[in-house]
Amino acid sequence: MEEFDHENPDEDEEEYDEMDLNQDGTVSSAEMIIYEMLHGSSGSDSSKADSANLSEALSAYSAA
Numbered sequence: 001m002e003e004f005d006h007e008n009p010d011e012d013e014e015e016y017d018e019m020d021l022n023q024d025g026t027v028s029s030a031e032m033i034i035y036e037m038l039h040g041s042s043g044s045d046s047s048k049a050d051s052a053n054l055s056e057a058l059s060a061y062s063a064a
Contacts, residue, residue, distance in 0.1 A: 021061075030061040 016023040019035040037054040 028061075030057055033057045034061060 014023075016025070017027050019027045019031050021031045021034060034054065034057050037057060
């Protein structure tokens with residue numbers, strides 16, 4: 001059994017990429033799309049289109 005470091009509890013936690021939404025260690029294409037939509041990486045001002053695309057990406061991601 002691994003001993004827990006009480007002085008530095010954060011050292012025992014795994015770090016994940018910000019885009020790895022389910023923290024499985026792999027950033028899927030759906031996670032990349034969702035991350036980019038949420039963080040405005042596309043530079044698009046069309047919020048209605050962005051909302052529709054985000055909704056579609058979330059539906060696809062949750063169905064997988």
